[in-house]
Amino acid sequence: MDGSSALDLILAGDANLFAIVRLSLLVSLSATLLAAAVALPLGAFVALKPFPGRDAVIVLLNGLMGLPPVVVGLLVFLMLSRSGPLGALGILFTPQAMILAQTILIAPILAALTRQVIEDLWTEYRDELSAMNLGPLASVGALLWDARFSLATIMLAGFGRAAAEVGAVMIVGGNIDGFTRVMTTSIALETSKGNLSLAIGLGIILIGLVMAVNAIAWTVRRWSENYAG
Amino acid sequence: MRDRASDLPIAFAAVSYSAGPVMILDRISLMLEPGAPTALIGPNGSGKTTLLKLAMGLIQPTSGRMTWGGRSGGPPVRRAFVFQKPAMLRRSAAANVAFALSAAERSADRATVNALLEQVGLGARASRPARRLSGGEQQRLALARALARNPEVLFLDEPTASLDPSGTKAVEDIIAEIAASGVKVVFSTHDLGQARRLAADIVFLVTGRIAEHAPVQQFFASPASAQGSAFLRGDLVI
Numbered sequence: 001m002d003g004s005s006a007l008d009l010i011l012a013g014d015a016n017l018f019a020i021v022r023l024s025l026l027v028s029l030s031a032t033l034l035a036a037a038v039a040l041p042l043g044a045f046v047a048l049k050p051f052p053g054r055d056a057v058i059v060l061l062n063g064l065m066g067l068p069p070v071v072v073g074l075l076v077f078l079m080l081s082r083s084g085p086l087g088a089l090g091i092l093f094t095p096q097a098m099i100l101a102q103t104i105l106i107a108p109i110l111a112a113l114t115r116q117v118i119e120d121l122w123t124e125y126r127d128e129l130s131a132m133n134l135g136p137l138a139s140v141g142a143l144l145w146d147a148r149f150s151l152a153t154i155m156l157a158g159f160g161r162a163a164a165e166v167g168a169v170m171i172v173g174g175n176i177d178g179f180t181r182v183m184t185t186s187i188a189l190e191t192s193k194g195n196l197s198l199a200i201g202l203g204i205i206l207i208g209l210v211m212a213v214n215a216i217a218w219t220v221r222r223w224s225e226n227y228a229g
Numbered sequence: 230m231r232d233r234a235s236d237l238p239i240a241f242a243a244v245s246y247s248a249g250p251v252m253i254l255d256r257i258s259l260m261l262e263p264g265a266p267t268a269l270i271g272p273n274g275s276g277k278t279t280l281l282k283l284a285m286g287l288i289q290p291t292s293g294r295m296t297w298g299g300r301s302g303g304p305p306v307r308r309a310f311v312f313q314k315p316a317m318l319r320r321s322a323a324a325n326v327a328f329a330l331s332a333a334e335r336s337a338d339r340a341t342v343n344a345l346l347e348q349v350g351l352g353a354r355a356s357r358p359a360r361r362l363s364g365g366e367q368q369r370l371a372l373a374r375a376l377a378r379n380p381e382v383l384f385l386d387e388p389t390a391s392l393d394p395s396g397t398k399a400v401e402d403i404i405a406e407i408a409a410s411g412v413k414v415v416f417s418t419h420d421l422g423q424a425r426r427l428a429a430d431i432v433f434l435v436t437g438r439i440a441e442h443a444p445v446q447q448f449f450a451s452p453a454s455a456q457g458s459a460f461l462r463g464d465l466v467i
Contacts, residue, residue, distance in 0.1 A: 128318075131287060131312075
């Protein structure tokens, strides 16, 4: 019963439902891009540059991959609350706060995986690139380019993680109807209210998105094998 | 502007190289002069690859002094290196060559790329992913990348180690052509026939020392060292 109602909502292009989907995509895609802008260079730096405490940084990055979303939400909440260090920004309970929380949540994932990919590739390429007398920046560029398909998969994994989390966006977004309500928070709310049609409809879309992300990751991988070897 | 002064001769003056407590090369004195190819031969672990890497400038001696064309340093802009197992960039064969051209600050236009690929017999494989090429083709692509540097000296580390006879022949033909064009080729090999076919002089290494350095005919006809004689007889030299 509820399942067919959910499908009806999707097929009818329910405005409320698709507004929630749009906001979810906007928040998670923005967070993925922002996290990538920081994490990819950071991962490459840690992979290539020896420095004191590098092992500790790697352990820290790997450990932060398992950051609980609610803890991230709490930290961002404390930072953005009126008495917090970023309180002056006034973005608590806005999509910007949700983007910030998700960025913090997935940046360690992107950085840690990027570090591993780049380090492995560097092990393979080091002699060749050295023999070509390539400078550090050009080497990083070559490594990032040749790892592009793996990095794309990593970014998709980060997006999947961001899109599926509920704790952080619930805390810093406040789940305000029509403003900060995203798929995961809506599912939690609508389920608690007994409005299972909308919850199931959003669940179907969320699962569809996750599957689509995985399908894209797989396609990218297969295509890259054929195109670039 | 790049320094285009000659890197030859390459001189080793009592050069040693050790990795931790392990002495890999021990007080090597050697002069690599312009001219016909030089082959490095010797048992596994004798230091052939290390000597090539030192000559390329990829690693620094632990002690002793090296000079290239009388200069003690400078970037290896006129040297190129082909590794025993060259890493193929995750791009097409043409893109691999284009990358090497760009790294050497040369124009990576299609005509230049194609000319280099044709030179190594890979013109028809330009768009193939480099990692999908056969072992022999990858070795030839590595040669094309090395040639993209327009080198004066080309170092080859066991360039045909894992190739079948036809692959070996193809690579040897290219090496002979490169040498005939005036590029100094220095290569290591376990294939004595290859050393005989390609080289003009032999540097015979044993446990990090030069046991003998002689013209190829002389080395094979009448080696001066007991170790050289034993090696040519097929005895185990350790």
